[in-house]
Amino acid sequence: MGRIELPRLQGRSWCSGSLKFHQQLLLISENLVTEDVEALKFLCTDLLHLRKLEGVKSALDIFKLLMAQEYLNAEDTFLLAELLYRIKCHTLLEKLGYTKEKVQERLHEKGRVSPYRQMLYELSENITNEMLKEIIFLLQNHLPKRWITLSALDLLILLEKQGLLTKDNVQILEDVCVTVSPDLLETIKCYKKAKGEKFINMTSYKMDGPHRGFCLIINNVNFNSSQRKGSCKDAEQLERVFTWLGLDVRTYTDLTSGDIRSLMQTWQDLQDHEDRNCFVCCILSHGESGAIYGTDEKLVLIRTLMSHFTASQCPQLAAKPKLFFIQACQGNKIQRPVYVDTGAQTSDLSSMQDSFPLFESIPEEADFLLSMATVDGYVSFRHIEEGTWYIQALCSKLQLLAVHLGTPTHVLRWTALVKLMILFYTDKFTLTLLVPYM
Template sequence: MELPRPRLLAVSEELGEAELAALKFLSLEHVPMRKLEAIQRAQDFFEALQEKGMIEAGNLSFVKELLYRIGRIDLLVAQLGSSQEEMERELQIPGRAKCPPLLSSRYLLFQLSEDITEDELKSFKFLLGKELPKCRLYHKTTMLDVFIEMEKKGILGEDNLSILKNLCEAINYSLLKRIEEYELNLFGEEEMLIAEEQRGSRGGPEGHARWLASSVAPDAPGSWNESSQLEAYKMTSQPRGVCLILNNHNFAKAREAVPEPKNMKDRNGTDVDAAALSSVFSKLHFTVREYRDLTAEEIRKTVNIYRCEDHKDKDCFVCCILSHGKKGIIYGVDGQEVPIQELTTSFTGQNCHSLAGKPKVFFVQACQGEACQKGVFIETDSGEQDSSVETDARFQLNCIPAEADFLLGMATLQDYVSYRSAKEGTWYIQALCQHLEYSCPRGEDILTILTAVNQEVSRKSCKPNAEKQMPQPSFTLRKKLIFPVT
């Protein structure tokens, strides 16, 4: 019986570049890595599977399983005559699965790669810059490519997830929790407790972003973790630097525009945020300069003033943006757009020489979309709804420059709204200010503080549908960033 080449060709023509990469990654146990790396077309991938006996006449079970694993149920149904329900039944049969089993590190890596954002990918590349060849970390490198290079270097494997856990710990704690859940299912609670005790020297969950752990071959030449303790940025100048606050409240100009932009309400409560930011950064020895109700062009001109300012006697620059927004965008009070990346890129070493090598910190309180994050609704005894909670929606996100020494704290994930109380300010800025004021005197670094902010904001919900919000920090910091109060 001949191979059903027309059906395989039809499948090939529907697969994108990222999907082909996922299929190759899930097939590494059956086809050598060197051969897979040379494959650029899905047709060639299927030919390689045939050569290895993974596709045979009358037997496309492996192809079906691959399509099921990457979520292309449409192709499974239309081209291969199967269904999601059929695959779920078949994969429960012992020995039936040929892809990495659901409880395997390779399938875990594939799932992680699906959820890691572009900003987080940049952070992985940056932190692995010394460990992996730079030629492998160019801008088109995907997260699956990074995992493969880590495997080649021997720093990632079925029984070697420690370095990946350290990276996730510093970049996105929720990724670390997923790895720990996988290990818990695989090894059981007792072995996990032993592992947690071994990790305890880094301060437990509260200090997870404080260090990159010393398990990255600390004595190996060229290791990116040559010391168990990261160096801190200099933070001794008086003042430390400028804290620029761009506070947009009154959007009457936007509402007067023709056509009138949607959802351009006045941002009641934003002055509460601005006052909190001014108070906390004054205590942290920054010169606070606030600008209110700027149009898009006025935002650009204001940012340009500080780009051109001489910061040579300062150790840091902070910019806090409070406005309406959408994905990768903030709005002027005239309803015109300003890309966040345009603002952050203004302060790269090339564009602002006096800040080269110094931390540039941006906090953005604005929606990044219209979607609402759903949570589990827990009824309270009050029986009341907080009608004062609003969103900053007008409706990554490559907002942060690839250059080192940047930190971007976003109030919410891309595509989602963020919430603001007309009386109490926004969830994100209020939590940020409270944790800065509490933790900076204790010597906590900014990544640890932002993780605590993530935890606090994620616990809040907006009734009646229990909508949630999750902030998103991203960074290219090279050192610990600590704001001393003395």
């Protein structure tokens, strides 16, 4: 009999908890005015579909959407507490069992509203009616004529819809705030500064040693059956750029497979790495899947080459960036040309990774970047006079990166370089279209 009644008691308990939770939401909703609802909608823009938010008429509608997406439930009400805290409805926090201080303590750990969204909301709160009129006047060429009156939040959402405002590009706001209000401009500057500092702190390697590092260039030109014409052009460009970046460049020409293995062992054992910040290795040769050829036409696995410089094999380079750039075919297939609209947006990273691996990751060994001229199974193209598109473009992008960071000897940011390589690989044309010579 007890076993029959127990589920019923649990059911009542569950219903009671669910009812209490919904009662809390109803009470909160009844205490929110129209402006509060609009603010909640704006702060949820990054969490909920914009089209669904456009249909919201009340706070209860927002709560339903948050519950449907599992952002909000009886066991976890922190997101709602954060939203109420952001719109300064601090007295309503008590209905969820929170105080202003408790929310502040947990924001760093559980906060869902992005710094970008917080910054925009702060701007909207400080834009007076007079300022808003001036901003709309300055942006009139960017706004549809039907928009005669806008709230500050409406204006920001409209700019986002048009792609004029993103978390990485707030230039349009800076431009108008210079004229309208220095205080608003300061809010934007604080956001950009915090965003930049976070990037630097998370992604920087130390580049303050007595020497920047070594750059090895293996340039295999002459094979028994062929000559890699144009490869010397690549080697010259690499020498010039990496010397300009402050590295000590060493170039080796026409090495057999045995020579390459011996060379890697020699550089693995070198004690001078301890006083240097990084290590770069560029290999220009023929190749097959996962391997490169020596001039004796015997293969050397790329992973074998890289294994010489792991933290265990070369402790002097532990926790230091190790960059490998491989200009070599990885098979015999030719990539079919794809003609695209040059005005189109670059594909996002996730879709590119579905198409082909940009980099071969080495999860068991930290601080490596392996960049290949082509993907597994395919050839890589080389112009007999100008060299390879891969190396020429790489050198060009490295120079642009260094200039962007200030000087050639500026602290190099690892993630910045990775992003550079992603950009390098996602250019709006194919290898086949650019360099039609093997």
